[in-house]
Amino acid sequence: MRKLSVLAVIVAVLVAGSAFASLNKQANATFTPGVITSGGVVAGIGPTTTNNDDSCDIGVAPAATLLLPYFEVDLGTAGTGRTTLFSITNVSPYAQVAHVVLYTDWSFPVLDFNIFLTGYDVQPINLYDVIVRGIIGSTTGTSTSSPNAINTGGSQPNRISPNAGATGSNPNIGTQPFLASSADFNGNPQFLGSVTTNCAPGRLPGTLPAQLQTDVRALLSVGRSTGAGITCPGPGGEQQVGGNHGGTVAIGYATIDVAATCSVALPVDPGYFTGEILFDNVLIGDYQDVNQSTAAGNYAGGNPMVHIRAVPEGGPAAAAPVPTNLPFTFYDRYLNGAITSAARTVDRRQPLPSAFAARWISGSTAAFETQYKIWREGFTTNSLGGAAACTDYVINSVIPLVEIVRFDERENAGIPGSGLIVSPPTISSPTLPETSRQAVTNALFPPVTGSTDVGGWMYMNLNNGGDAFASSALGFTPYNATRPGFGVGAGAAGFFPRDVSQNWVIVAMFAEGRYGVDYDAAWLGNGCSPALPATSAGVTGTAVGRIAPAGGVLVCPPPAATTQPTGVTQCTGTNVTP
Numbered sequence: 001m002r003k004l005s006v007l008a009v010i011v012a013v014l015v016a017g018s019a020f021a022s023l024n025k026q027a028n029a030t031f032t033p034g035v036i037t038s039g040g041v042v043a044g045i046g047p048t049t050t051n052n053d054d055s056c057d058i059g060v061a062p063a064a065t066l067l068l069p070y071f072e073v074d075l076g077t078a079g080t081g082r083t084t085l086f087s088i089t090n091v092s093p094y095a096q097v098a099h100v101v102l103y104t105d106w107s108f109p110v111l112d113f114n115i116f117l118t119g120y121d122v123q124p125i126n127l128y129d130v131i132v133r134g135i136i137g138s139t140t141g142t143s144t145s146s147p148n149a150i151n152t153g154g155s156q157p158n159r160i161s162p163n164a165g166a167t168g169s170n171p172n173i174g175t176q177p178f179l180a181s182s183a184d185f186n187g188n189p190q191f192l193g194s195v196t197t198n199c200a201p202g203r204l205p206g207t208l209p210a211q212l213q214t215d216v217r218a219l220l221s222v223g224r225s226t227g228a229g230i231t232c233p234g235p236g237g238e239q240q241v242g243g244n245h246g247g248t249v250a251i252g253y254a255t256i257d258v259a260a261t262c263s264v265a266l267p268v269d270p271g272y273f274t275g276e277i278l279f280d281n282v283l284i285g286d287y288q289d290v291n292q293s294t295a296a297g298n299y300a301g302g303n304p305m306v307h308i309r310a311v312p313e314g315g316p317a318a319a320a321p322v323p324t325n326l327p328f329t330f331y332d333r334y335l336n337g338a339i340t341s342a343a344r345t346v347d348r349r350q351p352l353p354s355a356f357a358a359r360w361i362s363g364s365t366a367a368f369e370t371q372y373k374i375w376r377e378g379f380t381t382n383s384l385g386g387a388a389a390c391t392d393y394v395i396n397s398v399i400p401l402v403e404i405v406r407f408d409e410r411e412n413a414g415i416p417g418s419g420l421i422v423s424p425p426t427i428s429s430p431t432l433p434e435t436s437r438q439a440v441t442n443a444l445f446p447p448v449t450g451s452t453d454v455g456g457w458m459y460m461n462l463n464n465g466g467d468a469f470a471s472s473a474l475g476f477t478p479y480n481a482t483r484p485g486f487g488v489g490a491g492a493a494g495f496f497p498r499d500v501s502q503n504w505v506i507v508a509m510f511a512e513g514r515y516g517v518d519y520d521a522a523w524l525g526n527g528c529s530p531a532l533p534a535t536s537a538g539v540t541g542t543a544v545g546r547i548a549p550a551g552g553v554l555v556c557p558p559p560a561a562t563t564q565p566t567g568v569t570q571c572t573g574t575n576v577t578p
Contacts, residue, residue: 067255100255105397114199133207225238279310333379358522382393418429
């Protein structure tokens with residue numbers, strides 16, 4: 001795959017700095033993987049200590065990777081349609097490089113660029129500018145002095161360099177002083193030596209080359225390039241690597257990683273994780289989905305991006321893999337070919353959950369509507385994993401799921417009327433692409449027969465079946481877990497099947513053509529929870545197949561179990577926090 005990528009540097013404010021203290025933090029807790037028992041699905045046991053960051057729980061906290069699960073941009077006249085904006089903030093006093101990758105809705109990496117953030121810097125990006133106008137960024141919002149070195153009162157409370165001459169001055173927009181000597185640490189001591197060249201002034205393109213602009217728009221709106229700016233050939237010419245949205249709407253998702261240098265490497269490149277990414281949890285981010293169409297309602301919604309932390313955090317790039325207690329990581333499918341379990345989890349990013357609960361409202365006199373922005377973990381891999389050819393991306397257009405159950409406000413349930421409900425899912429199961437926006441009126445979401453309620457909630461078991469499905473339907477196994485408990489089958493030495501996949505759901509509600517809001521759906525188990533069985537696998541008197549949070553059983557209060565029907569053991573939980 002040949003890709004004409006863009007090395008873009010957004011230049012802002014300089015940070016005057018001193019050398020980091022030791023950043024090579026080590027994990028200080030252990031996890032027990034989740035298991036499936038006669039009582040149901042029991043979540044993995046979390047850390048036994050609290051003075052650590054070892055957790056599979058996803059929250060809004062400074063992170064090493066940000067996920068924008070879904071973006072949408074109308075390609076028409078500016079100010080008349082939908083666009084997505086996102087902002088990245090560096091909450092540390094040290095300069096950081098944020099490496100941004102835009103993907104199609106079938107997970108093909110279309111464009112990558114780098115945002116250079118100085119200490120306490122923030123950079124907003126309007127994807128209409130990137131996709132339609134071909135502009136990565138501008139000097140708007142940059143300055144010629146460093147506010148983390150000198151505040152408006154003239155004092156220097158945040159100055160981090162002991163050198164009296166290191167004021168953090170940035171006399172020319174487009175110029176970044178880097179580490180000049182051992183006495184004057186400017187920038188970030190974790191940067192690679194290539195940063196002075198790769199992130200140097202003049203590397204900000206401003207406007208993308210015309211051919212590249214054309215193919216970025218083509219790939220995100222019709223799923224196929226012209227081959228002039230970006231090419232992904234196969235039998236018969238350029239391959240379909242994204243959905244066809246009529247050429248008028250660009251749809252995809254984005255990842256943003258903290259990195260040690262500005263580069264054009266991609267997650268599909270094996271060297272990306274072993275030589276370039278960093279592990280400092282220093283980035284926060286948000287997005288805004290703005291619909292400026294008066295016909296559609298002229299509303300907007302916003303939300304934090306998904307904050308994915310490195311566990312443990314810290315340490316340089318291009319070093320020996322640091323072990324993590326995570327059973328698998330966010331970028332697992334791009335780490336095929338690793339020969340040790342530590343190398344297979346070298347990115348150290350938290351995994352995401354598979355099952356969610358999401359509110360819905362549709363109808364009423366207020367004209368409420370609900371849509372879900374759903375991100376799925378696809379099956380394509382890196383070049384060493386056997387599924388990275390241009391002809392492979394189509395498999396991410398029909399990713400199966402276990403089941404979706406709709407509840408109305410009277411606790412009545414609606415289940416799908418066709419397709420198998422089974423875990424792992426089969427070829428006949430409902431499918432979705434890697435990222436999409438779905439209205440709750442879509443046939444994917446079963447109605448509650450006879451119900452007149454305009455609201456309720458949706459249970460979504462979005463697990464794609466992982467290795468169990470891929471091995472039978474696709475002929476390869478893209479995933480891995482470093483310990484047993486996440487799949488069926490034998491394994492050894494840190495390589496075990498993983499039959500549970502990662503997902504994320506955002507609830508988007510709007511009403512009356514005036515109000516809009518986005519928020520994350522509630523996850524029913526974290527990334528360390530095993531696959532939840534389908535409800536069709538339910539066993540009367542047990543929690544198997546029961547819709548419930550990971551665990552699925554009552555927690556027994558101390559010191560004795562609650563009174564239960566004779567012969568039924570449902571209260572099998574503990575008071576140990578999972």
